[in-house]
Amino acid sequence: MNNLTVSEPQIESDTLLSMPIAEAELVFQGYPTNKQLEIISATRDPRKREELYYFVPDCTELIQLSSTEDMLQILSTSLGTGYASILIPCLSSDQFEEMMDIVVWKDGKLDEKSLDIWLFELSLCDDEDLSQFLYRIDIGILASMLRGRFEINSDFLALMIESGTIDPSSKEIQFKDERSKHILDAVWAADENLFTRLLYEVFGLDKEELTSELSTSLERAKEERDQRVEERDRRMGIQVTEEQILQTVDLKKIDLKDDKDE
Incomplete structure (x- = not known):
């Protein structure tokens, strides 16, 4: 033997x-x-x-x-119980990324069950530890974990995000679960700029879409303004439109004189 x-x-x-x-x-x-x-x-x-x-x-x-393998072995024994949340914030960004590549992706697709377990553990992390940890890890990894777990109801999504008028408590955000909300709260607490970058990643937005939304927003504002002018003219009985006046009268050629010169 x-x-x-x-x-x-x-x-x-x-x-x-x-x-x-x-x-x-x-x-x-x-x-x-x-x-x-x-x-x-x-x-x-x-x-x-x-x-x-x-x-x-x-x-x-x-x-x-x-090693990442050693840590993954340890975490795997307590995943889903809440105890893994004690050690997760101690991981380096590289360790966490490697783990996500191993356990969350299968055949090139996200494993929703595994992803849900990891989000559960992240949501139970101490608030301060979680904020510091989320600030360290790759924003793309976090975005892939949260994508599809909350929505923002707005016609001008990129504008809202870029202007900083949205935060986790905004009524426009609809969460599918409390875990996602807790994580977004932690990102917001860590850094508002990080929160903005995360939203851009989650929704796959870029600066071109921001420019497009700005143009659309200005066009809509002009249309609404034209409607208001038309409605006021109608109430006052004015038949000639502002556009017709501008076409008929060249304001640049009007010579305004003081009363003293008359």
Whole structure:
């Protein structure tokens, strides 16, 4: 019968996990970062590996120095329970992007079930941690997660977004679930400019559409103004339209004189 070879870091891990928590924290924090990572990596059980991260006051650095595969293993054990929300904000933007490429995309399409689980976990993150995390990650990744989960009811969508007249509490925004609203709230809290960029990404808008909407808006404003003028003229019994007056009279050729010159 072959005996499994147990590495020194693995023995260290078993020893630490068998100690009282306060004592284990003291010992683990006394190790240099590279040794802490060796011990974590040598721990095969993802749940036990997760425990080791909590032996330091702030595990962000250790998490971001760990492999994406190791972190995904740990998160996968608690996805859908709400507990993954504790570690997600500690991920680097590259780690999060790699994870989304692995778990959210299948055969070139978004896996709605997996996406919903990750949005659930994100929505349960601490507000401040979530705001900082969303500020770090690629805006395109976040947009792909939120696309189709809320709508903005406006004929001039790009203009509304660019002018900054819309925020998560605006009546024009209709959310399909509270998770999406919570995440948009966090983006807004992190940075209003980030919120604007996110909306552009979600709805696939660009500056050309903004110019087009501006032109359409001006045309509509002119039409509405013409209707008001026509309605006033009708009430006053004026038969000649403003346009006809301008065509008949060249205002540039009118020589206005002061009363003193008469």
